[in-house]
Amino acid sequence: MTNKIVLLGDSVFDNGSYVAAGADVMAHLTRQLPVGWSAALLANDGSVMKDVRLQLERLPAATTHLVVSMGGNDALGVSSVLDAPSRSVADTLLRLADIREQFCSEYASTLDAVLAAKLPTAICSIYDVRYPEPDRRRIAVTALAILNDCITRAATERGVPLIDLRVICNEDTDFANAIEPSAEGGKKIAAAIISFLTREKASSGRAELIAR
Template identity: 45%
Template sequence: MACARRAFLSLAALGMAGAALGAAQRGANMKHVVLLGDSVFDNARYVDGKPDVLARLRSHLAEGWKASLLAVDGAVTRDIAAQVARLSGDASHLVMSIGGNDALMRQNILEQPSRSVGEALALMARLLREFESSYRDAVAAAMQPGLPLTICTIYNGNFPDPAYRERIMAAAALFDDVIIRVATEHRLGVLDLRSICSQPSDYANAIEPSSSGADKIAQAIIRAVGQHDASRPGALILSR
Protein backbone atom coordinates (compact mmCIF):
# COMPACT_ATOMS: atom_id res chain seq x y z
CA MET A 1 0.00 0.00 0.00
CA ALA A 2 2.84 2.38 0.95
CA CYS A 3 4.62 1.62 -2.34
CA ALA A 4 1.46 2.31 -4.30
CA ARG A 5 0.94 5.59 -2.45
CA ARG A 6 4.54 6.66 -3.16
CA ALA A 7 4.11 5.80 -6.83
CA PHE A 8 0.87 7.79 -7.00
CA LEU A 9 2.51 10.81 -5.38
CA SER A 10 5.46 10.58 -7.74
CA LEU A 11 3.17 10.49 -10.75
CA ALA A 12 1.20 13.45 -9.39
CA ALA A 13 4.40 15.41 -8.84
CA LEU A 14 5.52 14.65 -12.38
CA GLY A 15 2.15 15.76 -13.70
CA MET A 16 2.34 19.04 -11.81
CA ALA A 17 5.88 19.62 -13.04
CA GLY A 18 4.80 18.91 -16.59
CA ALA A 19 1.89 21.30 -16.29
CA ALA A 20 4.16 24.00 -14.87
CA LEU A 21 6.66 23.45 -17.69
CA GLY A 22 3.88 23.61 -20.26
CA ALA A 23 2.60 26.86 -18.76
CA ALA A 24 6.11 28.31 -18.79
CA GLN A 25 6.56 27.30 -22.40
CA ARG A 26 3.22 28.83 -23.35
CA GLY A 27 4.25 32.02 -21.57
CA ALA A 28 7.57 32.04 -23.40
CA ASN A 29 5.76 31.61 -26.73
CA MET A 30 3.16 34.29 -26.01
CA LYS A 31 3.31 37.18 -28.46
CA HIS A 32 2.22 40.63 -27.37
CA VAL A 33 1.49 43.38 -29.91
CA VAL A 34 1.55 46.88 -28.45
CA LEU A 35 -0.02 49.82 -30.30
CA LEU A 36 1.74 53.19 -30.00
CA GLY A 37 0.69 56.55 -31.34
CA ASP A 38 -2.52 58.53 -31.64
CA SER A 39 -6.25 58.17 -32.41
CA VAL A 40 -5.61 56.05 -35.49
CA PHE A 41 -5.34 53.28 -32.88
CA ASP A 42 -7.04 54.96 -29.90
CA ASN A 43 -10.35 55.43 -31.72
CA ALA A 44 -12.88 53.92 -29.28
CA ARG A 45 -14.67 57.23 -28.68
CA TYR A 46 -15.39 57.67 -32.39
CA VAL A 47 -17.01 54.34 -33.30
CA ASP A 48 -20.35 54.69 -31.47
CA GLY A 49 -19.93 51.58 -29.35
CA LYS A 50 -18.76 49.37 -32.20
CA PRO A 51 -15.39 47.54 -32.09
CA ASP A 52 -12.38 49.86 -32.23
CA VAL A 53 -8.91 49.03 -33.54
CA LEU A 54 -7.83 47.23 -30.36
CA ALA A 55 -11.02 45.13 -30.20
CA ARG A 56 -10.76 44.27 -33.89
CA LEU A 57 -7.12 43.31 -33.51
CA ARG A 58 -7.81 41.08 -30.53
CA SER A 59 -10.60 39.34 -32.45
CA HIS A 60 -8.22 38.46 -35.29
CA LEU A 61 -5.14 37.43 -33.31
CA ALA A 62 -4.27 33.75 -33.23
CA GLU A 63 -4.11 31.74 -30.02
CA GLY A 64 -0.98 32.62 -28.09
CA TRP A 65 -1.11 36.28 -29.10
CA LYS A 66 -2.45 39.30 -27.24
CA ALA A 67 -2.63 43.04 -27.87
CA SER A 68 -2.63 46.18 -25.76
CA LEU A 69 -2.98 49.90 -26.37
CA LEU A 70 -0.59 52.65 -25.32
CA ALA A 71 -1.60 55.03 -28.12
CA VAL A 72 -3.46 58.14 -26.95
CA ASP A 73 -5.91 60.27 -28.91
CA GLY A 74 -4.25 63.59 -29.72
CA ALA A 75 -0.66 62.38 -29.32
CA VAL A 76 2.15 63.86 -31.41
CA THR A 77 5.66 62.67 -32.17
CA ARG A 78 7.15 64.05 -28.96
CA ASP A 79 4.76 61.85 -26.91
CA ILE A 80 6.13 58.52 -28.14
CA ALA A 81 9.01 58.30 -25.66
CA ALA A 82 6.55 58.49 -22.75
CA GLN A 83 4.40 55.75 -24.29
CA VAL A 84 7.43 53.50 -24.78
CA ALA A 85 8.37 54.05 -21.13
CA ARG A 86 5.08 52.36 -20.18
CA LEU A 87 5.79 49.16 -22.13
CA SER A 88 5.25 45.93 -20.23
CA GLY A 89 8.07 43.43 -20.05
CA ASP A 90 6.26 40.87 -22.21
CA ALA A 91 5.86 43.13 -25.26
CA SER A 92 7.10 41.36 -28.40
CA HIS A 93 5.96 43.58 -31.33
CA LEU A 94 5.39 47.32 -31.62
CA VAL A 95 3.17 49.08 -34.15
CA MET A 96 3.26 52.88 -34.25
CA SER A 97 0.99 55.38 -36.01
CA ILE A 98 2.11 58.94 -35.32
CA GLY A 99 2.58 62.16 -37.24
CA GLY A 100 -0.96 62.93 -38.36
CA ASN A 101 -1.53 65.42 -35.55
CA ASP A 102 1.86 67.02 -36.21
CA ALA A 103 0.73 67.58 -39.79
CA LEU A 104 -2.73 68.85 -38.79
CA MET A 105 -1.16 71.40 -36.46
CA ARG A 106 0.51 72.88 -39.54
CA GLN A 107 -2.47 72.77 -41.90
CA ASN A 108 -2.70 76.57 -41.88
CA ILE A 109 0.25 76.54 -44.27
CA LEU A 110 -2.18 75.38 -46.97
CA GLU A 111 -3.90 78.76 -46.85
CA GLN A 112 -0.75 80.84 -46.64
CA PRO A 113 -0.18 82.98 -49.73
CA SER A 114 3.06 82.77 -51.71
CA ARG A 115 4.46 84.66 -54.69
CA SER A 116 5.53 81.53 -56.58
CA VAL A 117 5.44 77.74 -56.53
CA GLY A 118 9.13 77.85 -55.61
CA GLU A 119 8.42 79.98 -52.55
CA ALA A 120 5.63 77.61 -51.49
CA LEU A 121 7.95 74.61 -51.87
CA ALA A 122 10.65 76.32 -49.84
CA LEU A 123 8.12 76.91 -47.07
CA MET A 124 7.07 73.25 -47.17
CA ALA A 125 10.71 72.15 -47.14
CA ARG A 126 11.35 74.00 -43.87
CA LEU A 127 8.23 72.48 -42.34
CA LEU A 128 9.21 68.98 -43.46
CA ARG A 129 12.71 69.36 -41.98
CA GLU A 130 11.12 70.11 -38.62
CA PHE A 131 8.77 67.16 -38.96
CA GLU A 132 11.57 64.80 -39.99
CA SER A 133 13.61 65.71 -36.94
CA SER A 134 10.73 65.07 -34.54
CA TYR A 135 9.65 61.91 -36.39
CA ARG A 136 13.17 60.48 -36.23
CA ASP A 137 13.16 61.09 -32.48
CA ALA A 138 9.86 59.18 -32.21
CA VAL A 139 11.21 56.25 -34.22
CA ALA A 140 14.41 56.19 -32.17
CA ALA A 141 12.35 56.01 -28.98
CA ALA A 142 10.19 53.20 -30.39
CA MET A 143 13.29 51.27 -31.50
CA GLN A 144 15.01 51.62 -28.14
CA PRO A 145 13.47 48.43 -26.62
CA GLY A 146 14.91 46.38 -29.50
CA LEU A 147 11.56 44.89 -30.54
CA PRO A 148 10.23 44.46 -34.10
CA LEU A 149 8.66 47.79 -35.08
CA THR A 150 6.10 48.56 -37.78
CA ILE A 151 5.22 52.18 -38.55
CA CYS A 152 2.31 53.71 -40.44
CA THR A 153 1.92 56.37 -43.10
CA ILE A 154 -0.48 59.27 -42.60
CA TYR A 155 -3.76 58.57 -44.36
CA ASN A 156 -5.66 61.05 -46.50
CA GLY A 157 -8.75 61.27 -44.32
CA ASN A 158 -12.30 61.93 -45.47
CA PHE A 159 -12.56 65.70 -45.73
CA PRO A 160 -15.90 66.75 -47.25
CA ASP A 161 -14.64 69.59 -49.45
CA PRO A 162 -13.06 68.11 -52.62
CA ALA A 163 -10.64 70.99 -53.18
CA TYR A 164 -9.41 70.92 -49.59
CA ARG A 165 -9.16 67.12 -49.74
CA GLU A 166 -6.85 67.37 -52.75
CA ARG A 167 -4.57 69.80 -50.94
CA ILE A 168 -4.48 67.51 -47.90
CA MET A 169 -3.57 64.51 -50.08
CA ALA A 170 -0.71 66.44 -51.68
CA ALA A 171 0.61 67.60 -48.32
CA ALA A 172 0.23 64.16 -46.72
CA ALA A 173 2.31 62.65 -49.52
CA LEU A 174 5.22 64.89 -48.52
CA PHE A 175 4.97 63.87 -44.87
CA ASP A 176 4.65 60.22 -45.91
CA ASP A 177 7.82 60.50 -47.96
CA VAL A 178 9.63 61.30 -44.72
CA ILE A 179 8.04 58.31 -42.98
CA ILE A 180 8.90 55.86 -45.76
CA ARG A 181 12.49 57.12 -46.04
CA VAL A 182 12.99 56.65 -42.30
CA ALA A 183 11.45 53.18 -42.50
CA THR A 184 13.76 52.25 -45.38
CA GLU A 185 16.84 53.38 -43.50
CA HIS A 186 15.92 51.29 -40.46
CA ARG A 187 14.40 48.33 -42.38
CA LEU A 188 11.04 48.75 -40.71
CA GLY A 189 7.68 47.44 -41.80
CA VAL A 190 5.24 50.08 -43.05
CA LEU A 191 1.45 50.02 -43.09
CA ASP A 192 0.36 52.33 -45.90
CA LEU A 193 -2.83 53.63 -44.33
CA ARG A 194 -3.61 55.62 -47.47
CA SER A 195 -4.34 52.35 -49.25
CA ILE A 196 -5.79 50.54 -46.26
CA CYS A 197 -8.33 53.27 -45.38
CA SER A 198 -9.29 54.33 -48.88
CA GLN A 199 -13.10 54.48 -48.71
CA PRO A 200 -15.38 57.05 -47.03
CA SER A 201 -16.86 54.22 -44.93
CA ASP A 202 -13.41 53.67 -43.40
CA TYR A 203 -13.78 56.95 -41.49
CA ALA A 204 -16.02 57.93 -38.59
CA ASN A 205 -15.41 61.61 -39.39
CA ALA A 206 -12.83 63.54 -41.40
CA ILE A 207 -9.79 62.09 -39.62
CA GLU A 208 -10.71 59.13 -37.37
CA PRO A 209 -11.13 55.47 -38.39
CA SER A 210 -14.61 53.98 -38.27
CA SER A 211 -15.19 50.47 -36.97
CA SER A 212 -14.92 49.06 -40.50
CA GLY A 213 -11.75 51.07 -41.04
CA ALA A 214 -10.49 49.73 -37.73
CA ASP A 215 -11.04 46.21 -39.00
CA LYS A 216 -8.93 46.91 -42.09
CA ILE A 217 -6.17 48.38 -39.93
CA ALA A 218 -6.28 45.40 -37.55
CA GLN A 219 -6.00 42.89 -40.38
CA ALA A 220 -3.06 44.83 -41.84
CA ILE A 221 -1.36 44.73 -38.44
CA ILE A 222 -1.80 40.96 -38.37
CA ARG A 223 -0.06 40.69 -41.75
CA ALA A 224 2.68 43.08 -40.71
CA VAL A 225 3.72 41.32 -37.51
CA GLY A 226 3.69 37.98 -39.29
CA GLN A 227 5.54 38.97 -42.45
CA HIS A 228 8.17 41.58 -41.70
CA ASP A 229 11.76 40.35 -41.73
CA ALA A 230 14.18 42.98 -40.43
CA SER A 231 17.09 41.22 -42.16
CA ARG A 232 15.71 42.26 -45.55
CA PRO A 233 17.03 45.48 -47.08
CA GLY A 234 14.66 48.43 -47.09
CA ALA A 235 11.12 48.61 -45.86
CA LEU A 236 8.32 46.08 -46.26
CA ILE A 237 5.30 48.16 -47.28
CA LEU A 238 1.91 46.58 -46.69
CA SER A 239 -1.24 48.04 -48.16
CA ARG A 240 -4.61 46.41 -48.78
Protein backbone atom coordinates in the same frame (compact mmCIF):
# COMPACT_ATOMS: atom_id res chain seq x y z
CA MET B 1 5.71 31.15 -25.49
CA THR B 2 3.23 34.04 -25.46
CA ASN B 3 3.51 37.19 -27.53
CA LYS B 4 2.27 40.69 -26.75
CA ILE B 5 1.83 43.48 -29.26
CA VAL B 6 1.63 47.08 -28.08
CA LEU B 7 0.12 49.88 -30.15
CA LEU B 8 1.80 53.28 -29.82
CA GLY B 9 0.76 56.63 -31.22
CA ASP B 10 -2.51 58.44 -31.76
CA SER B 11 -6.21 58.05 -32.56
CA VAL B 12 -5.52 55.88 -35.60
CA PHE B 13 -5.37 53.16 -32.94
CA ASP B 14 -7.20 54.89 -30.06
CA ASN B 15 -10.41 55.47 -32.03
CA GLY B 16 -12.94 54.13 -29.55
CA SER B 17 -14.64 57.48 -28.97
CA TYR B 18 -15.40 57.77 -32.70
CA VAL B 19 -17.05 54.38 -33.20
CA ALA B 20 -19.72 54.26 -30.50
CA ALA B 21 -21.88 51.99 -32.66
CA GLY B 22 -19.07 49.65 -33.69
CA ALA B 23 -15.77 48.03 -32.76
CA ASP B 24 -12.59 50.07 -32.46
CA VAL B 25 -9.15 49.03 -33.70
CA MET B 26 -8.26 47.25 -30.45
CA ALA B 27 -11.49 45.26 -30.46
CA HIS B 28 -10.93 44.17 -34.05
CA LEU B 29 -7.29 43.33 -33.33
CA THR B 30 -8.10 41.27 -30.25
CA ARG B 31 -10.62 39.22 -32.24
CA GLN B 32 -8.10 38.53 -35.01
CA LEU B 33 -5.01 37.73 -32.93
CA PRO B 34 -3.67 34.20 -33.22
CA VAL B 35 -3.77 31.90 -30.21
CA GLY B 36 -1.03 32.82 -27.75
CA TRP B 37 -1.11 36.54 -28.55
CA SER B 38 -2.36 39.49 -26.51
CA ALA B 39 -2.47 43.23 -27.21
CA ALA B 40 -2.18 46.45 -25.24
CA LEU B 41 -3.06 50.02 -26.23
CA LEU B 42 -0.74 52.83 -25.20
CA ALA B 43 -1.68 55.04 -28.16
CA ASN B 44 -3.74 58.02 -27.11
CA ASP B 45 -6.09 60.24 -29.09
CA GLY B 46 -4.43 63.58 -29.82
CA SER B 47 -0.85 62.43 -29.31
CA VAL B 48 1.98 63.96 -31.31
CA MET B 49 5.41 62.48 -31.89
CA LYS B 50 6.93 63.70 -28.63
CA ASP B 51 4.16 61.90 -26.74
CA VAL B 52 5.25 58.56 -28.20
CA ARG B 53 8.47 58.86 -26.20
CA LEU B 54 6.36 59.06 -23.02
CA GLN B 55 4.30 56.07 -24.13
CA LEU B 56 7.53 54.10 -24.50
CA GLU B 57 8.22 54.61 -20.81
CA ARG B 58 5.09 52.58 -20.02
CA LEU B 59 5.85 49.55 -22.17
CA PRO B 60 4.77 46.33 -20.43
CA ALA B 61 7.68 44.08 -19.58
CA ALA B 62 6.16 41.27 -21.64
CA THR B 63 6.03 43.31 -24.87
CA THR B 64 7.32 41.40 -27.90
CA HIS B 65 6.14 43.54 -30.86
CA LEU B 66 5.36 47.21 -31.52
CA VAL B 67 3.26 49.04 -34.08
CA VAL B 68 3.42 52.83 -34.25
CA SER B 69 1.15 55.39 -35.87
CA MET B 70 2.44 58.92 -35.41
CA GLY B 71 2.79 62.20 -37.27
CA GLY B 72 -0.82 62.87 -38.21
CA ASN B 73 -1.44 65.31 -35.38
CA ASP B 74 1.92 66.97 -35.99
CA ALA B 75 0.80 67.52 -39.58
CA LEU B 76 -2.52 68.89 -38.38
CA GLY B 77 -0.66 71.31 -36.14
CA VAL B 78 1.06 72.98 -39.09
CA SER B 79 -1.85 72.77 -41.53
CA SER B 80 -2.47 76.53 -41.32
CA VAL B 81 0.33 76.91 -43.86
CA LEU B 82 -2.12 75.67 -46.49
CA ASP B 83 -4.25 78.78 -46.04
CA ALA B 84 -1.42 81.28 -45.69
CA PRO B 85 -1.01 84.00 -48.33
CA SER B 86 1.84 83.44 -50.74
CA ARG B 87 3.79 85.49 -53.26
CA SER B 88 4.44 82.53 -55.55
CA VAL B 89 4.38 78.76 -55.85
CA ALA B 90 8.08 78.77 -55.02
CA ASP B 91 7.42 80.69 -51.82
CA THR B 92 4.83 78.11 -50.73
CA LEU B 93 7.13 75.23 -51.60
CA LEU B 94 9.90 76.74 -49.49
CA ARG B 95 7.55 76.95 -46.52
CA LEU B 96 6.55 73.34 -47.04
CA ALA B 97 10.22 72.39 -47.33
CA ASP B 98 10.91 73.93 -43.92
CA ILE B 99 8.02 71.97 -42.42
CA ARG B 100 9.16 68.78 -44.13
CA GLU B 101 12.71 69.07 -42.84
CA GLN B 102 11.57 69.59 -39.26
CA PHE B 103 9.04 66.76 -39.53
CA CYS B 104 11.62 64.38 -41.01
CA SER B 105 14.10 65.15 -38.25
CA GLU B 106 11.60 64.66 -35.45
CA TYR B 107 10.12 61.54 -37.01
CA ALA B 108 13.54 59.93 -37.46
CA SER B 109 14.67 60.68 -33.92
CA THR B 110 11.39 59.43 -32.43
CA LEU B 111 11.50 56.25 -34.51
CA ASP B 112 15.08 55.67 -33.34
CA ALA B 113 13.86 55.95 -29.75
CA VAL B 114 11.21 53.32 -30.50
CA LEU B 115 13.71 51.02 -32.18
CA ALA B 116 16.02 51.32 -29.18
CA ALA B 117 13.59 48.94 -27.46
CA LYS B 118 15.00 46.30 -29.85
CA LEU B 119 11.62 44.76 -30.60
CA PRO B 120 10.09 43.84 -33.97
CA THR B 121 8.39 47.06 -35.04
CA ALA B 122 6.14 48.30 -37.83
CA ILE B 123 5.20 51.91 -38.54
CA CYS B 124 2.22 53.43 -40.36
CA SER B 125 1.96 56.07 -43.04
CA ILE B 126 -0.48 58.94 -42.56
CA TYR B 127 -3.67 58.12 -44.42
CA ASP B 128 -5.35 60.45 -46.90
CA VAL B 129 -7.81 62.66 -45.05
CA ARG B 130 -11.47 62.73 -46.06
CA TYR B 131 -12.47 66.38 -45.97
CA PRO B 132 -15.91 66.77 -47.59
CA GLU B 133 -14.82 69.72 -49.75
CA PRO B 134 -13.10 68.27 -52.84
CA ASP B 135 -10.50 71.03 -53.24
CA ARG B 136 -9.60 71.04 -49.54
CA ARG B 137 -9.17 67.29 -49.65
CA ARG B 138 -6.92 67.46 -52.71
CA ILE B 139 -4.76 70.15 -51.11
CA ALA B 140 -4.40 68.24 -47.84
CA VAL B 141 -3.60 64.93 -49.54
CA THR B 142 -0.95 66.60 -51.69
CA ALA B 143 0.65 68.22 -48.65
CA LEU B 144 0.54 64.96 -46.68
CA ALA B 145 2.43 63.23 -49.48
CA ILE B 146 5.39 65.48 -48.64
CA LEU B 147 5.36 64.32 -45.02
CA ASN B 148 4.69 60.69 -45.90
CA ASP B 149 7.91 60.83 -47.87
CA CYS B 150 9.69 61.32 -44.53
CA ILE B 151 7.99 58.24 -43.12
CA THR B 152 8.77 56.11 -46.16
CA ARG B 153 12.43 57.15 -46.11
CA ALA B 154 12.73 56.50 -42.37
CA ALA B 155 11.29 53.01 -42.83
CA THR B 156 13.51 52.23 -45.80
CA GLU B 157 16.70 53.49 -44.17
CA ARG B 158 16.07 51.44 -41.02
CA GLY B 159 14.62 48.31 -42.59
CA VAL B 160 11.28 48.74 -40.80
CA PRO B 161 7.99 47.35 -42.18
CA LEU B 162 5.62 50.10 -43.31
CA ILE B 163 1.84 49.66 -43.02
CA ASP B 164 0.55 51.97 -45.75
CA LEU B 165 -2.73 53.31 -44.43
CA ARG B 166 -3.21 55.38 -47.60
CA VAL B 167 -3.82 52.16 -49.48
CA ILE B 168 -5.56 50.27 -46.68
CA CYS B 169 -8.09 52.97 -45.74
CA ASN B 170 -9.09 53.80 -49.30
CA GLU B 171 -12.85 54.31 -48.98
CA ASP B 172 -14.87 57.11 -47.41
CA THR B 173 -16.61 54.48 -45.27
CA ASP B 174 -13.26 53.74 -43.63
CA PHE B 175 -13.54 57.08 -41.81
CA ALA B 176 -15.80 58.14 -38.95
CA ASN B 177 -15.03 61.77 -39.83
CA ALA B 178 -12.42 63.54 -41.91
CA ILE B 179 -9.46 62.26 -39.91
CA GLU B 180 -10.52 59.33 -37.70
CA PRO B 181 -10.97 55.67 -38.68
CA SER B 182 -14.45 54.16 -38.57
CA ALA B 183 -15.30 50.65 -37.46
CA GLU B 184 -14.78 49.54 -41.07
CA GLY B 185 -11.44 51.29 -41.30
CA GLY B 186 -10.41 49.93 -37.93
CA LYS B 187 -11.09 46.40 -39.11
CA LYS B 188 -8.79 46.96 -42.10
CA ILE B 189 -6.09 48.46 -39.90
CA ALA B 190 -6.28 45.51 -37.51
CA ALA B 191 -5.99 43.08 -40.43
CA ALA B 192 -2.87 44.84 -41.65
CA ILE B 193 -1.35 44.58 -38.17
CA ILE B 194 -2.12 40.86 -38.20
CA SER B 195 -0.33 40.63 -41.57
CA PHE B 196 2.74 42.16 -39.92
CA LEU B 197 2.60 39.74 -37.01
CA THR B 198 2.01 36.56 -39.02
CA ARG B 199 4.20 37.18 -42.05
CA GLU B 200 7.18 34.97 -42.66
CA LYS B 201 10.34 36.38 -41.14
CA ALA B 202 11.72 39.05 -43.45
CA SER B 203 15.32 39.41 -44.46
CA SER B 204 17.16 41.46 -41.88
CA GLY B 205 17.61 45.10 -42.74
CA ARG B 206 15.06 45.15 -45.57
CA ALA B 207 11.93 47.26 -45.39
CA GLU B 208 8.56 45.81 -46.32
CA LEU B 209 5.34 47.43 -47.50
CA ILE B 210 2.15 46.08 -45.91
CA ALA B 211 -0.93 47.21 -47.80
CA ARG B 212 -3.66 44.84 -46.63
